[in-house]
Amino acid sequence: MAEMIIQTLQLTRKYGDRISVNRLNMQVKEGEIYGFLGPNGAGKTTTIRMLLNLIKPTSGEVRIFNKELKQNRLEILRQIGSLVESPSYYGHLTGYENLEVIRRLLEAPVNRIHQVLDIVRLTESANRLVKEYSLGMKQRLGIAAALLGMPKLLILDEPTNGLDPAGIQEIRELIKNLPKEYGMTILVSSHLLSEIDQMATQVGIIHKGKMIFQNSIETLREQSGARLKIVIDSPQYAVQFLHKQGISAKVEDEAIWLPQTNHDQAADINISLIQAGFRVSRLEEVKLSLEDIFLELTGKGESL
Amino acid sequence: MIGKLLTSDQLKMKRTSLWLVTILVPFVTVLLKLAESLIRYDYYVKEVNKTGDWWTTHLNILIGIMVFAVPVGITITCSVIANTEHQSKGWKHTLALPLSRTGVYVSKFTWAVICSLISALLLTVGLALFGLCLGAKDPIPWIILFKNSFGPYISSLPIIAFQLWLSMVIRNQAFSITIGTVSAMVGLFLNFGDFTRWLPWAYPLQSFAFIMSEKGMVPNPDLLLMNLLGLGIGIVLLFIGAKDFARRDIY
Numbered sequence: 001m002a003e004m005i006i007q008t009l010q011l012t013r014k015y016g017d018r019i020s021v022n023r024l025n026m027q028v029k030e031g032e033i034y035g036f037l038g039p040n041g042a043g044k045t046t047t048i049r050m051l052l053n054l055i056k057p058t059s060g061e062v063r064i065f066n067k068e069l070k071q072n073r074l075e076i077l078r079q080i081g082s083l084v085e086s087p088s089y090y091g092h093l094t095g096y097e098n099l100e101v102i103r104r105l106l107e108a109p110v111n112r113i114h115q116v117l118d119i120v121r122l123t124e125s126a127n128r129l130v131k132e133y134s135l136g137m138k139q140r141l142g143i144a145a146a147l148l149g150m151p152k153l154l155i156l157d158e159p160t161n162g163l164d165p166a167g168i169q170e171i172r173e174l175i176k177n178l179p180k181e182y183g184m185t186i187l188v189s190s191h192l193l194s195e196i197d198q199m200a201t202q203v204g205i206i207h208k209g210k211m212i213f214q215n216s217i218e219t220l221r222e223q224s225g226a227r228l229k230i231v232i233d234s235p236q237y238a239v240q241f242l243h244k245q246g247i248s249a250k251v252e253d254e255a256i257w258l259p260q261t262n263h264d265q266a267a268d269i270n271i272s273l274i275q276a277g278f279r280v281s282r283l284e285e286v287k288l289s290l291e292d293i294f295l296e297l298t299g300k301g302e303s304l
Numbered sequence: 305m306i307g308k309l310l311t312s313d314q315l316k317m318k319r320t321s322l323w324l325v326t327i328l329v330p331f332v333t334v335l336l337k338l339a340e341s342l343i344r345y346d347y348y349v350k351e352v353n354k355t356g357d358w359w360t361t362h363l364n365i366l367i368g369i370m371v372f373a374v375p376v377g378i379t380i381t382c383s384v385i386a387n388t389e390h391q392s393k394g395w396k397h398t399l400a401l402p403l404s405r406t407g408v409y410v411s412k413f414t415w416a417v418i419c420s421l422i423s424a425l426l427l428t429v430g431l432a433l434f435g436l437c438l439g440a441k442d443p444i445p446w447i448i449l450f451k452n453s454f455g456p457y458i459s460s461l462p463i464i465a466f467q468l469w470l471s472m473v474i475r476n477q478a479f480s481i482t483i484g485t486v487s488a489m490v491g492l493f494l495n496f497g498d499f500t501r502w503l504p505w506a507y508p509l510q511s512f513a514f515i516m517s518e519k520g521m522v523p524n525p526d527l528l529l530m531n532l533l534g535l536g537i538g539i540v541l542l543f544i545g546a547k548d549f550a551r552r553d554i555y
Binding site for chain 2 (some may be wrong): 078088
């Protein structure tokens with residue numbers, strides 16, 4: 001069984017009367033890319049700040065690498081790289097100097113700067129002032145800074161926020177490769193399901209401060225409830241015909257829908273419909289999109 | 305711990321206006337004094353003839369400039385140091401690194417002190433040059449110039465501690481700069497009250513090498529006392545500020 005990297009126990013943070021994070025039990029295992037998903041204002045950043053000990057929980061506990069965070073702050077932080085919301089950068093310094101500032105604090109070897117610049121492909125722009133960087137480059141510099149200390153755990157809060165599609169793609173590929181190449185565990189937050197869908201192996205969905213789903217991305221997809229859709233002439237008659245055969249089906253949007261999607265069954269149903277003289281024009285498996293599942297979990301009408 | 309923080313902070317300060325402020329404050333102070341001495345050249349010739357002491361006679365007005373320049377310089381220095389982090393949104397990143405928060409604070413404070421001491425040193429040298437420019441006949445009184453420049457800065461340690469805390473804790477630097485400038489002026493008046501002269505903002509004015517008395521400029525008997533008070537209270541305030549900073553939530 002993989003080791004638990006992050007574990008929060010009943011983690012709660014209140015701002016006055018408002019509960020920002022409510023009894024959150026997060027579990028991130030070693031080697032996972034954990035997608036931390038939720039609408040804006042759901043409590044993602046507050047949670048992440050508590051994981052980094054930037055703000056203190058009202059109650060509950062954070063355990064990282066199986067140690068209590070408050071008592072072992074320095075030891076734990078030494079193994080974490082982080083990028084919280086917008087990247088921090090000193091605009092009046094070059095990319096290289098920005099990393100050197102952090103390298104001195106971490107007492108990392110000098111050649112590590114070249115390594116991380118190489119990983120995020122900023123080597124060529126290393127000697128330009130960061131205020132001249134594009135947003136994507138700044139974001140990549142932020143990731144380089146997070147990687148500088150060779151962390152075992154990387155915490156990235158909205159790393160693709162504000163990037164163009166090419167930039168998003170680039171960061172995504174970068175993140176996907178890190179666990180494979182460097183054995184890191186990654187927590188990445190986003191308010192975009194499609195983002196998490198393409199990167200994460202585990203998903204935690206937070207809504208109004210509460211964890212409403214936490215499992216593998218496959219489990220989330222399984223909840224998609226695949227159905228068989230048959231487009232056919234005179235669907236009403238076809239449904240009656242199927243009912244007589246003992247097959248449950250219903251009409252929706254000028255097509256008939258069956259709960260089972262087994263290949264053989266689909267073929268059999270197709271044959272019997274055709275033999276009965278119906279004209280079947282389409283036979284397809286339809287899944288709820290993750291977006292639909294997400295909306296179902298968080299309640300309708302919440303924007304992503 | 306503190307060593308790596310200091311070298312890291314040093315690099316952060318590169319290309320900021322911190323160095324400009326550090327140099328500009330003593331430079332402008334000496335320049336103002338030079339202008340004043342040139343404008344009232346005849347007065348000073350007469351005055352020096354009367355007192356027979358070129359340097360002390362000239363230091364009189366200088367004190368009036370410095371008593372304002374020192375705290376305002378400190379205010380801006382602290383503001384630039386803190387603002388480098390505010391502007392870069394660097395706090396959340398710096399403080400997510402494996403560093404002692406108290407150490408982070410002490411490092412910033414140390415740089416504010418270093419810059420103040422550099423200013424004091426430049427002022428000492430600048431005044432010596434000023435004397436040479438105006439053709440002072442007496443030899444340069446290094447000890448007096450040294451005391452006169454470093455004295456007010458050392459006594460301002462509580463002001464450094466307070467201004468740094470303000471600038472670190474409140475993002476908007478207009479606030480700390482306003483407080484720093486206003487309190488520099490208030491400090492002049494605090495000096496006249498028997499009780500209020502013991503408040504830290506009154507220390508700079510009581511920490512020059514000379515004070516005005518009925519007999520003209522006489523050596524300041526309180527200089528050492530004020531320096532020690534400044535050091536003591538400054539360190540206490542540094543400690544309180546650091547503790548407060550360490551327990552704050554970072555956004």
